[in-house]
Amino acid sequence: MGFVVVDPDVEGLGVMLADLVRGNIEAEPTRARLLHGVVGTVNVHAVDAEVDVGLEFRGGQLLVHAKPYPKADLDITTDAETIMGMSSVPLRMGMPDVAKADGRAVVGKMLRGDLKVRGMVTKPKLLTRLQRLLSVG
Amino acid sequence: MALFPSEAWLKEYVDKINSSKEYEEAAATWEGDLCYVFEAEPDKGVPADVRAWVDLWHGKCRGYKYDLPAEEGDASKFIIRAPYSRWKQVINKELDPIKGMMQGKLKLKGDLPTIVRYVKAANELVNIAGQVETEFVDEQS
Numbered sequence: 163m164g165f166v167v168v169d170p171d172v173e174g175l176g177v178m179l180a181d182l183v184r185g186n187i188e189a190e191p192t193r194a195r196l197l198h199g200v201v202g203t204v205n206v207h208a209v210d211a212e213v214d215v216g217l218e219f220r221g222g223q224l225l226v227h228a229k230p231y232p233k234a235d236l237d238i239t240t241d242a243e244t245i246m247g248m249s250s251v252p253l254r255m256g257m258p259d260v261a262k263a264d265g266r267a268v269v270g271k272m273l274r275g276d277l278k279v280r281g282m283v284t285k286p287k288l289l290t291r292l293q294r295l296l297s298v299g
Numbered sequence: 300m301a302l303f304p305s306e307a308w309l310k311e312y313v314d315k316i317n318s319s320k321e322y323e324e325a326a327a328t329w330e331g332d333l334c335y336v337f338e339a340e341p342d343k344g345v346p347a348d349v350r351a352w353v354d355l356w357h358g359k360c361r362g363y364k365y366d367l368p369a370e371e372g373d374a375s376k377f378i379i380r381a382p383y384s385r386w387k388q389v390i391n392k393e394l395d396p397i398k399g400m401m402q403g404k405l406k407l408k409g410d411l412p413t414i415v416r417y418v419k420a421a422n423e424l425v426n427i428a429g430q431v432e433t434e435f436v437d438e439q440s
Contacts, residue, residue: 174403178411210398213402242395246415249412250415
């Protein structure tokens with residue numbers, strides 16, 4: 163079984179997130195290690211596109227579900243463009259690099275409430291792993 | 300005014316790509332061909348799938364082909380497919396392509412990390428499509 167498992171009814175955003183993680187691991191196989199030692203659930207909501215997806219880190223494998231989890235450890239709510247932008251934002255220690263303009267833009271969105279990440283204080287490891295798995299920077 | 304879909308429309312589109320400074324900058328290091336698949340909608344005047352291929356290289360389009368065979372088009376590095384009426388919405392700027400992909404209305408095949416790196420260039424390609432003076436096949440007088 164692969165590093166990323168996608169439920170059969172997943173489409174759109176879920177397929178894109180799965181493809182991003184798969185593509186990144188294919189290009190850089192050591193990134194598969196980012197899936198190890200981390201367990202938890204993440205919901206991603208693209209509000210303007212009206213799509214949600216649930217991700218589950220299973221300590222070595224990422225499962226992509228078509229529906230969000232009732233009580234996910236992390237809950238990311240923003241618009242479609244920001245979700246795409248988050249993948250190309252420069253990272254420092256797994257978080258947006260505020261020394262770079264794109265990194266500051268993401269932080270600015272968080273401060274304005276355009277990007278909400280519930281659980282980032284209690285589950286920072288889960289967030290940084292997700293960021294690094296999705297990052298194409 | 301160019302009829303969509305048609306070879307004349309594709310030629311106009313390619314001409315506009317090649318005269319776009321914004322696209323040239325955003326795609327300065329892009330290397331790879333792209334095939335758009337306009338899926339059949341017989342009731343709207345598109346009786347069979349149409350494949351439009353563009354060879355994109357370092358901010359320019361160095362070649363194009365219209366209505367190429369499936370096996371040739373499907374060998375492209377990137378393929379974006381959707382029914383004709385979805386493409387019409389994209390060209391008319393009624394459907395944002397990123398949202399469309401997230402909603403599963405447009406389907407992308409190819410290395411997604413590469414597309415994400417060049418998302419600005421991809422947006423420019425869509426903007427340029429919207430600049431072509433277009434008459435849609437299902438609205439022909």
